[in-house]
Amino acid sequence: xxPIVKTILQRLLLGLFTLFLVSLIIFSSIEMLPGxxxxxxxxxxxxxxxxxxxxxxxxxxxxxxxxxxxWVGGVIQGDFGTSFSGRAASGVDRSRAVVDLIGPRLSNxxxxxxxxxxxxxxxxxxxxxxxxxxxxxxxxxxVNAATLTTIATPEFFVAYILIxxxxxxxxxxPSLANVDGNMALGEKLYKTALPAxxxxxxxxxxxxxxxxxxxxxxxxxxxxxMARLKGVSSSRxxxxxxxxxxxxxxxxxxxxxxxxxxxxVVVVExxxxxxxxxxxxxxxVRTRDIPVVQACALFFAFTYILLNLIADVIGIITNPRxxxxx
Amino acid sequence: xxxxxxxxSASGEVGQVRQRRTRVQRSIIELxxxxxxxxxxxxxxxxxxxxxxxxxxxxxYGEAEIFAQPYAPWGGEHRFGTDxxxxxxxxxxxxxxxxxxxxxLMTTFLSFAIxxxxxxxxxxxxSWLDQFLSRFVDVLMAIPSLIFxxxxxxxxGSSTWxxxxxxxVLDSTRVFRLTRAVSLGVVVMEYVEAAxxxxxxxxxxxxxxxxxxxxxxxxxxxxxRFSFVFLAIAALSFLGVGxxxxxxxxxxxxxxxxxxxxxxxxxxxGAITPLLPAGAIALLTVAVNFVVDWFLHKTSGLRDEx
Numbered sequence: 001x002x003p004i005v006k007t008i009l010q011r012l013l014l015g016l017f018t019l020f021l022v023s024l025i026i027f028s029s030i031e032m033l034p035g036x037x038x039x040x041x042x043x044x045x046x047x048x049x050x051x052x053x054x055x056x057x058x059x060x061x062x063x064x065x066x067x068x069x070x071w072v073g074g075v076i077q078g079d080f081g082t083s084f085s086g087r088a089a090s091g092v093d094r095s096r097a098v099v100d101l102i103g104p105r106l107s108n109x110x111x112x113x114x115x116x117x118x119x120x121x122x123x124x125x126x127x128x129x130x131x132x133x134x135x136x137x138x139x140x141x142x143v144n145a146a147t148l149t150t151i152a153t154p155e156f157f158v159a160y161i162l163i164x165x166x167x168x169x170x171x172x173x174p175s176l177a178n179v180d181g182n183m184a185l186g187e188k189l190y191k192t193a194l195p196a197x198x199x200x201x202x203x204x205x206x207x208x209x210x211x212x213x214x215x216x217x218x219x220x221x222x223x224x225x226m227a228r229l230k231g232v233s234s235s236r237x238x239x240x241x242x243x244x245x246x247x248x249x250x251x252x253x254x255x256x257x258x259x260x261x262x263x264x265v266v267v268v269e270x271x272x273x274x275x276x277x278x279x280x281x282x283x284x285v286r287t288r289d290i291p292v293v294q295a296c297a298l299f300f301a302f303t304y305i306l307l308n309l310i311a312d313v314i315g316i317i318t319n320p321r322x323x324x325x326x
Numbered sequence: 327x328x329x330x331x332x333x334x335s336a337s338g339e340v341g342q343v344r345q346r347r348t349r350v351q352r353s354i355i356e357l358x359x360x361x362x363x364x365x366x367x368x369x370x371x372x373x374x375x376x377x378x379x380x381x382x383x384x385x386x387y388g389e390a391e392i393f394a395q396p397y398a399p400w401g402g403e404h405r406f407g408t409d410x411x412x413x414x415x416x417x418x419x420x421x422x423x424x425x426x427x428x429x430x431l432m433t434t435f436l437s438f439a440i441x442x443x444x445x446x447x448x449x450x451x452x453s454w455l456d457q458f459l460s461r462f463v464d465v466l467m468a469i470p471s472l473i474f475x476x477x478x479x480x481x482x483g484s485s486t487w488x489x490x491x492x493x494x495v496l497d498s499t500r501v502f503r504l505t506r507a508v509s510l511g512v513v514v515m516e517y518v519e520a521a522x523x524x525x526x527x528x529x530x531x532x533x534x535x536x537x538x539x540x541x542x543x544x545x546x547x548x549x550x551r552f553s554f555v556f557l558a559i560a561a562l563s564f565l566g567v568g569x570x571x572x573x574x575x576x577x578x579x580x581x582x583x584x585x586x587x588x589x590x591x592x593x594x595x596g597a598i599t600p601l602l603p604a605g606a607i608a609l610l611t612v613a614v615n616f617v618v619d620w621f622l623h624k625t626s627g628l629r630d631e632x
Contacts, residue, residue, distance in 0.1 A: 020467045029481050152611035154557050156564050156580055157604035263470040267561050274455035282565045285480040295481045300473040
C-alpha cells in the first residue's frame with residue numbers, strides 16, 4: 001500500500017475511535033445526573049405513574065450499555081430523542097423532538113460560521129504572511145500589538161463595542177440578528193453583519209499570529225537559508241522552496257481556528273440573539289434539558305474533530321517527504 | 327537564571343570577597359531592563375490585586391446592597407449608576423475584582439495541582455500509566471472545552487465550587503501536556519537517576535530534583551492559563567451559567583446591563599456601563615499577557631515571536 005494511503009487510513013481510524021470515546025463521554029453525562037431527575041423534570045406534583053412512564057421512556061430500566069447502543073443507533077439515524085422541556089406533572093407531553101429544535105438552527109450556525117470563514121481566512125493569511133515577510137517592521141509591530149490585544153479580549157467585549165458604535169451610535173446595522181429561513185440572502189447577510197464581524201476580528205487575530213509564527217519558523221530553516229545564499233530570487237524561494245512545506249502548517253492553522261470558530265460562535269450567538277445551535281445549547285444548559293445539551297455537544301465535538309481530521313489529512317497529503325517515498 | 331556577567335580577573339577573584347547581589351537587588355536590575363509593555367502589565371496587575379484584596383475598604387457600598395432607584399444615571403451618589411435592581415455598579419465592579427479574580431486564581435491553582443502532579447508522574451513512570459493518562463487527555467481535549475464545560479454544568483448545576491472544579495479539571499489537560507513534555511527532558515538526567523539510586527522516594531524526587539528545573543516554563547504557563555481560565559469563567563458567567571447572583575462578577579454584570587447599550591444616543595455614559603466590567607476583564611488579560619510575554623522572552627527562547 002502506498003504510505004500516504006496507509007497513514008491517512010490510520011488517521012481516519014484514530015478519528016473514528018476518538019469520536020466513539022467522545023460519544024461515550026457525552027452519553028455518560030446522563031448517567032452522572034445526581035438523584036432522580038424524573039421528578040425534577042416533571043415537577044413536584046408528578047404522580048408515580050407519570051414518573052415511571054418517563055423513566056421507561058428514557059430506558060432507565062435497561063442496563064447502560066443497551067441504552068448507549070440505542071442512543072448511538074438513534075443518533076446515526078438522526079434521532080436524538082425528545083427534549084425534557086414541555087413535560088408537565090399531569091403526564092401531558094408537549095415535548096418536541098430534539099431534531100426539530102436543532103435542525104433549523106444548524107443551518108443558521110453553519111451560515112454564520114462559513115460567512116466568517118470566507119472573510120477571515122484570506123484576510124488573516126494575507127496579514128500573517130506579510131507580517132512574517134516584513135517582520136520587525138513597523139507594520140509587523142502594529143499588526144502584532146493589535147492582534148495580541150484582540151486575543152486577550154473576551155468575545156462579548158468586542159461584540160458590545162461593535163454594537164455600541166455600529167448599531168446604536170451610528171445605526172447602520174441591526175443589533176439583533178434574528179434571521180429566519182425565509183429571508184432573502186441579502187437581508188440575511190445584512191442582519192448577520194455584526195456577529196460575523198465580531199467573529200472575524202477574534203478569529204483573524206488568532207489565525208494571523210499562528211500563520212506568522214509558522215511562516216517565520218519555516219523561513220528560519222536551513223534549506224531556505226541555503227537557497228538564499230546561493231542567490232535564488234526571493235519570489236522563487238517563497239514559491240518553490242517555502243510554499244510546498246508551508247501548506248501543512250497553514251492548513252493546520254486554518255482548521256484549528258475554524259474549530260475555534262465553532263466554539264466562539266456560542267458566545268456571539270447569545271450576544272446578538274442569533275438563532276443558532278450555540279444559543280440553543282446555552283438555553284438548554286440553563287434549564288438542564290439534557291437531551292438537547294447532548295445533541296448540541298455532539299454536534300460541536302463532531303465538527304471540531306472533523307476539522308482537525310481534515311487538517312491532519314491535508315497535512316499528510318501535502319507533505320513532500322511522504323509524497324516522494326524513498 | 328542568574329546570569330550577571332562579571333568580568334573575570336584572577337587577582338580580583340583572589341583579592342576580593344565576592345559580593346552576591348541579593349534577590350531584591352537582582353529583581354530591581356531585571357525590572358529596569360523590562361520593556362514598557364511589561365512594566366505597564368505589572369502595574370495593572372498590582373492595581374487589580376490591591377483592589378481585589380482591599381475591596382471592602384475601597385468600595386463605597388456593599389456588594390448586594392439594593393438602593394431605591396434602579397438604572398440610576400452616572401454621578402451623584404453612585405459613580406457609575408445602579409443596575410437593574412438598584413445595586414451600586416461601582417461597588418459591584420470592585421467586589422467583582424475580588425470574586426472573579428479570586429475564583430479564577432483558585433481554579434488555576436487547582437488545575438496546576440492536578441495537571442502538574444499527573445504530568446510529573448506520567449513523565450517519571452513512562453509506561454502504562456503514562457500511556458493511559460496521555461490517551462485519556464487526548465480524548466478530553468478532543469471536545470472543545472467551553473462545550474464540555476457547558477455540558478458538565480448542565481449536569482451538576484451551576485455552583486461556584488462546581489464551576490471551579492469543572493474548569494480546573496478541563497484546563498488541567500493542557501497543564502498535564504506541558505508538564506509532561508518539559509519534565510521528560512529532565513527525568514533522564516543523571517542527577518535524577520542518582521537520586522533514585524540513593525533510594526529517594528518518588529515524591530521527593532518530584533519536588534526536589536525535577537520541579538525546580540521545570541519551573542520557568544510552568545510559571546509562564548501559569549500566567550497564560552490564568553488568563554484563559556479567567557476568560558472562560560467570564561464567558562460562562564456572561565452566558566448565565568457561571569457564577570450566580572447575588573455574587574458580583576464581571577461576566578454576569580455585562581449580561582445584566584447589556585440592554586443599556588441600546589440607549590447610547592440618549593445617554594452615552596449609561597450606555598457604556600456594561601462595557602466597564604467587560605473592559606476590566608480585557609485590561610487584566612492584556613496586562614497578564616504582556617507580563618508573560620516578557621517573562622517567557624527573558625527565561626528562555628521558548629517563544630520566538632514577541
